[in-house]
Amino acid sequence: MVFRATFDCLWCGTPHAVRAPDDLEGYAQLCPACVGRAGENGFLRFRLKAALAERSAALAGQASVEPPPEPALGSAALAEDLSVEMQAYYAARAAEYDDWYLRRGRYSRGPVHDLAWNADLDAATLWLDGLPVRGEIVELAAGTGWWSTLLAGKGVLSIYDVNEAPLDRARERLLAHGLRAHIHVRDAWAEPDRLVDAVFCGFWLSHVPRRRLAEFLGLVRRWLRPGGTFAFIDSRPDPHSGAADQPVSAEEEVSSRRLADGREFRVVKVYWQPDELEAALRAAGFATAEVRTTSRFFLLGSARV
Numbered sequence: 001m002v003f004r005a006t007f008d009c010l011w012c013g014t015p016h017a018v019r020a021p022d023d024l025e026g027y028a029q030l031c032p033a034c035v036g037r038a039g040e041n042g043f044l045r046f047r048l049k050a051a052l053a054e055r056s057a058a059l060a061g062q063a064s065v066e067p068p069p070e071p072a073l074g075s076a077a078l079a080e081d082l083s084v085e086m087q088a089y090y091a092a093r094a095a096e097y098d099d100w101y102l103r104r105g106r107y108s109r110g111p112v113h114d115l116a117w118n119a120d121l122d123a124a125t126l127w128l129d130g131l132p133v134r135g136e137i138v139e140l141a142a143g144t145g146w147w148s149t150l151l152a153g154k155g156v157l158s159i160y161d162v163n164e165a166p167l168d169r170a171r172e173r174l175l176a177h178g179l180r181a182h183i184h185v186r187d188a189w190a191e192p193d194r195l196v197d198a199v200f201c202g203f204w205l206s207h208v209p210r211r212r213l214a215e216f217l218g219l220v221r222r223w224l225r226p227g228g229t230f231a232f233i234d235s236r237p238d239p240h241s242g243a244a245d246q247p248v249s250a251e252e253e254v255s256s257r258r259l260a261d262g263r264e265f266r267v268v269k270v271y272w273q274p275d276e277l278e279a280a281l282r283a284a285g286f287a288t289a290e291v292r293t294t295s296r297f298f299l300l301g302s303a304r305v
């Protein structure tokens with residue numbers, strides 16, 4: 001956590017300039033209003049706690065000393081903080097999220113890589129279109145609804161996300177295509193409230209921490225009727241998958257993500273291997289499981305109950 005004299009608040013985006021060189025706001029990169037609300041919000045509380053520790057170290061003349069090691073990701077507290085931080089990241093990124101799909105701005109990686117990206121995206125779309133997804137369909141962590149238009153044409157679709165901002169984009173997208181879906185804020189970890197015929201997740205399994213994969217797949221299994229289908233698309237660790245300033249690490253479970261305005265967040269990002277996902281799906285009670293890859297960028301997985 002570095003001290004910044006001027007910054008855009010990590011939570012609400014308001015520009016702020018500190019009044020003194022040891023202002024807590026400068027360490028937390030939160031505006032005074034958000035610092036004041038830290039008691040009611042896990043992400044703000046986490047930033048404030050870390051800022052207090054950082055400022056104490058700096059004031060004690062220890063600024064140049066190595067910061068204390070972060071607790072292991074296995075720690076429930078850090079996992080909870082990361083989950084809140086990840087939600088904040090995607091809420092703030094909603095307006096620029098589709099730039100990633102469309103290879104716009106920071107996500108444009110040159111004609112050769114972008115061509116390969118588009119070919120893989122086409123392959124993923126054709127693959128999803130060909131799956132036996134029909135009836136009542138639930139899309140978890142649906143984001144801006146990139147895949148929702150395809151799914152909405154196949155059955156009665158409900159799209160859920162923990163953040164309102166990406167769902168607003170999804171609503172606009174569906175309306176523009178003359179399509180309908182039930183759109184609600186809902187945590188992907190919430191217990192199912194009914195049985196459905198298909199569950200889809202785009203780029204969500206990679207945000208499930210390793211230690212919680214079995215738990216999440218069990219939850220998906222509980223959503224599904226006998227004969228139901230679980231389908232997902234996710235990331236492979238290609239170095240040209242994200243923005244140029246966003247290094248890809250297949251070893252680390254926590255990655256750093258930067259927005260166009262420079263704000264930085266940490267997210268869980270696990271690059272699963274097809275065979276480990278297939279084994280985990282079978283262990284979760286799916287009768288069949290098939291996970292394959294596109295040529296460079298994506299994992300394509302489906303499993304039947």
Ligand SMILES: C[S@@+](CC[C@H](N)C(=O)[O-])C[C@H]1O[C@@H](n2cnc3c(N)ncnc32)[C@H](O)[C@@H]1O
Pocket residue numbers: 086087090091140141142143144145146147160161162163166186187188189201202203204
């Ligand atoms: C990588 S994006 C994927 C969006 C979309 N599925 C797609 O394929 O383009 C991850 C999404 O997960 C959402 N999210 C983060 N934490 C969540 C949670 N606990 N429950 C539901 N959605 C969550 C974010 O708001 C974001 O829209």
